[in-house]
Amino acid sequence: MFRVVFAELRKLRRPTLVLGTLGAALFFSALITSFLFLLIDDPGGNGDRGRRIGREVLTLASGSVTGFASVGGLLGLIALCVFAAQTAQEYTYGTLRNLLVRQSGRLRILGGKLIANTIFAIFMVLFSAIISIGLSVALAPGAKVPTDLWFTSDGWSSIIHTVINVFIAVVGFGVIGMALGILLRSPISSISVGVLWILIIENLLGAVKESALRWLPGSQLNTIAEGGSETISYTHAMQVGGAYVIGISIIAAVLFSRRDVAN
C-alpha cells in the first residue's frame, strides 16, 4: 500500500497540477473572504446566496474562519476535479494496465490512490485556511470588525474544528470524484457530471423544493464544511453525506476490482 501511495504522490507533485490546484484554492479563498469583509455593509449581502453575515457574527471567536468555512464547498469541487482526473486518466492514457502489472492488488491500488489524493487535499485545505484566515486578519480592521476573540482558546478551537470539517467535506467530494472517474473512465465526463450535479442540478432541485437539499450529497458536504446550517444539522449532514460517500465508494470499489481492463 505504501508503495502505491508514494508512486501516486510522484504523479501528484508535478508543478502544473500543484500550482493549478493551489492557484484555484487561492482564488476562491481570497474571493470569498474578501467579499465577506469588503461587502459587510452591502444590502445585497456578503455571504453565500446573498446571505448577510454581520459584524456581530464576525466578532465571535469563530469569526476568523467564517470565510474559510464558506470556501469549503468550492475546495470540495476542486478536490472532486483532481480526484476524478487522477483516477479517470489511468483509463484514458491506458496506464492502468501498467499499474496493475506492477501491483495486482486492485483494492490496494485504489486505497493507495485515495490516501495519496487525501494527502494532496490536506495541503490544499491548509493552504486555503492560511490564505483565508490571513486575509480575514488583514481586512478586519478596515471593516471595523474586532478580532479580540479570534485567537483565544475558543478561537483556536473554532479554527481547528473548521479545518477538520472542511477537510472531511473536501475528502467526501474527492471520493465522489474518484468514484465518478471509475464509473465513467474519462476525466472530462466525470468532472462534467460531478460539477454539473453539484453546481446546477442540486441548486435547481433546491429551488424547486427546498427540503430536497436535506437529502442531496453536495448539500450535505457543504453543510459539513460550514459545521451545520440553519436548515440542516451537522449530525444529519454527516449521516446522509457519509451514507452517500460510503455507498458510492463500495460501488466504485467493486467495479474497479472486478472489471476487465481491456484498454
Next chain:
Amino acid sequence: MSNLAISVRDLSKKYGERMAVSHINFDVPLGTVCGFVGPNGSGKTTTMRMLLGLISHTGGNGEVLDASIDEPEKYLSRVGAMIEGPAFYPALTGAENLRVLATLGGFPQERVQTLLNQVGLGDRAKSKYKTYSLGMKQRLGIAAALLPNPKLLMLDEPTNGLDPEGIQEVRALLRQLADNGTTVFVSSHLLSELEIISDYLVMLRKGEVVFAGKIEELLLAQQHVIITKGQNQADLEKLVSIATGLGHTATIRNNEVHVQASADFAATLNRAAFDAGITLAQLSPQVPNLEETFFEMTGDK
C-alpha cells in the same frame, strides 16, 4: 518446478456470445524466445491480458512461472510486460514515468537510468513523454517492461514505430535477454523478425491455436517448392507436363512454374528439361519462410 514459463490449458475468453479465445493450449519453455502470431483480432492481446491478470478468463486455466493465472500476485513481480503499445503519463518525463513504476513495484530507482541508457533514451530521460516520437515511446515501454529484471518478458508488437536500426536493436536485445535466461513471449507482425529470433511459435487464428511448437518443426513440415522457367514462354506448359510426369504437382504462376518438391528434385528436373530440349533460365528451390507459412495456415492473405 517445471521448465515451462507459460502453460495454458483450454483457456477461453467469451465476450457475450463471441468467443475471443477458444480452448487454447500451448506451452512456452523457460529461457526461449517464443513468437506469438496471428491476424488482427485472432486473440493474441486477449490471451496476453489473461496471462497478466488484467482480464478474467471464462474457461480453462493457465500457469505463468508455475503459478495459476488466478493468482497473478504470485508471479507478476517476476514478469515484465508491454501490452498494446506503450502507455505513460504525457506530462511526466520518461525518467519520472519509470520512477512511478519502479516505486510501485519496489524496484531500485538506480535501474531507471540504466534502463534508459540501455534502450537508447539516456539523453532524453528528462524530456516529457508527450514530446517523444513513436519509436521513443516504444523504447520507453520496453524499458518499463525490463524494470523488474524479469524472468518472463511479454511484449505486444514491440517494434511498432521503430526504424530499421531500432528493430535490429530490439531483436538483438531480446536475443541477449533470452541467452541470459529470460523467457521472451513476443507478438509481432514482422514475421521475418520473429523467424530470426524465435525458438518457439504459437500461431492463433480466430481465437484458436493452429500451431504451437518449435519454429523449425513448422517450417520443415511445410511443402517445399522449386520455381523454374525456360528461356521461352512456350516452355512453361512443357515444364508442367515434365514435372507432372515425374510425379509432382506443378502450376504456372507469374510466368514461372511452381513445382511442389524438395530441393533434391531440382537436378532430376534439370536433366529432364535438358533431354526435352528446354534450356532453363531459372531453377531455384525455395524453403518456405514464416510469412508464407503464416498466410497459408491462417488463410490471411
